[in-house]
Amino acid sequence: MKTQAIHAVPPEQLQKVTFDEAMEKRIAEIFERYPTKRAAMLPVLWLCQERYGWISPGVIAAVAERLEESPAFVEGVVSFYTMFHRQPPAKYVLQLCVTLSCELCGAKTLAHHIKERLGIGFGEKTPDGTFQLLGVECLGACGGAPVIQVNEDYYENMTPEKLDQLLSELAREQ
């Protein structure tokens, strides 16, 4: 399995956002699937996160305009969902499950290990922008606890050794 790296567009390029033709086309497709523009808000935001790596205020303003909503309203929605990045994320976002099953099966050890190896705690990013660690609630994969989600992919039954291997691979990939 090869985890796709996130390529976050830097903030200075996302201050004012205009959607290009490709984006417009996909937004139009999304609109078709929903009764109102407002109902299409989440998929359009996902599209933006996929495209820009994160949701900047500029992206929010552009989405709001496209959806004919106020930017405050869109930002309220964005900030409600923790899976929207509101700052440029690292290339690999390590989402370590910290809920009960994973906790019992060694999530803490993994967190310590990451801290030792990469020098980052929860909510922190490596200075080179390669890795970022987040603590998340149950990923719904308790059968494979402890679980780490990296970007879109799940890595189950993690041990410090498997983690080392994964991190080395990812660091090489980029």
Add this chain to the structure above:
Amino acid sequence: MPKLTIDGREVEVPQGTNLIEAARLAGVEVPYFCYHPYLTVVGQCRICMVEIEGQPRLAIACATAAADGMVVKSATSQRVKEAREAVMEFLLANHPLDCPVCDQAGECLLQDHAMSEQGGNFASGMLETRRTFPGLERRLLGPHVIQNQNRCIHCSRCIRFTQEISETWALTYKNRGNNAYIDTFDGRPFDDPFSACAADVCPVGALTVREFRFRKRAWKLSSTPSVCPGCSIGCNIWIDHHERIVYRFTPRENPEINATWLCDYGRFLSESLNQQDVVHPKRRLKEGWQKLPWAEVFRALALDVKAAKTLRVVASGYMSNEELYLARELFARRLQGELVVPVFMGEPRKMKNGRRQWLYSQSALPNLEGAKRLGIRTVDEEGLARFLYGAADLTVVLDPQAHPFLATPEAVQLVKVSPTVVAARVDAPLLEAATWVLPAASLAANEGTWVSSTGKVQRFAVAVAPPGEARPLWQILALLARALGFADLAVTTPSQVFQWLVESEQSFAGLDWNTLLGAEQTSYRERQHVG
């Protein structure tokens, strides 16, 4: 119409009334935080829970419609009491309880409820430290609103206000759960034209009005019913004052006009009512200004007026119907002078009534409609300039703020040509050209009626005594009339003039001065609504 019993009291209410309003009609207070009669019901805070006979679970009164035969228990139910205590425990778990330094104290729904229903008995079981929002504790959310997020109880009234009433959709929750806070898009200034209403609807001290903050404790204020002077819409206000000083306007409920709202422009005219630059009547002599007691003013002025063969009078759309009536009677009918009321549009304003319809201002003047009803000739800027052109034996300007043109050098030049009487409250260029200056009182020290652009005759009452020797204009007109020998016009209260209006003017027929103030007994109720 459903008939139901609440805490043992029987009441019949209109179809669709919710249990909070039904209880109120029955004389029972059901507490609430998130409910507001002019906002959608969201049922978020759960403090309004009541017990309904035959229903196993408690119900929220705000979202339950009264039904025929319902038997509701609020204060008389132990289960309700416990449920409300639990809600309060949650709300107070993180609340800073800084009432002594909170400007909302005295008009805070949370404090009221903690003190009245809970009897002040409250012990927190909270062992952890309180949640705080560093950086959002004394934040200027916009030009008029200060936010202290620590006090927010997440009722969403402010958000709903911007969504449903002002329609700017400017406020939102950011984040969620325990971390949710109120913010604008990207933290930009909250510059909604009705922004201070968000602070009004905030039931606690999370949003307070910058201009009023810390100027006066709420319980020291007296409130007098009045009408906003900001435009022709005529929003109903309370003038909140203490020891002759006006501290603020707050909305007075009127479903036909302003529901429980005010625009920021109108609201913040309150401070201007404290301004009184002209405090003595005076006459210009060759050697300079001479101050005179009122009695002498009227004697001397009456001579000037009598001697004038050509008399022209500029009245004002800020004058009450009673003042306009007196001016018309005295200057136009008895003295055969010419009388006009200048008209100008000013900035357009809008207001949403209780049926969520926008009303738009027809002019900047609160009583243009009244002047029209009295058949007084209205003039625009050009007409006003023409009116003042050339010499007259005497010019009377009853309000230098009647039109912006009166503040221009051209107007001063025009008026300089002939002897001029100016009744004024604040300094104006026109005073340089005047021969007589008479101190007129502000709206806060006056009483009378205005007609809104929607055609409603609305009365305003006296809030404060006029400063210095200033007098309300109706009194100045009445006393001048007496000095001129028209004793029948020398009224001692504007209500007498109003009676003449009722008798002689078709459009005032059937009205009653005594009921025109609106229902004063709603004041407590709407105080609750506006937080």
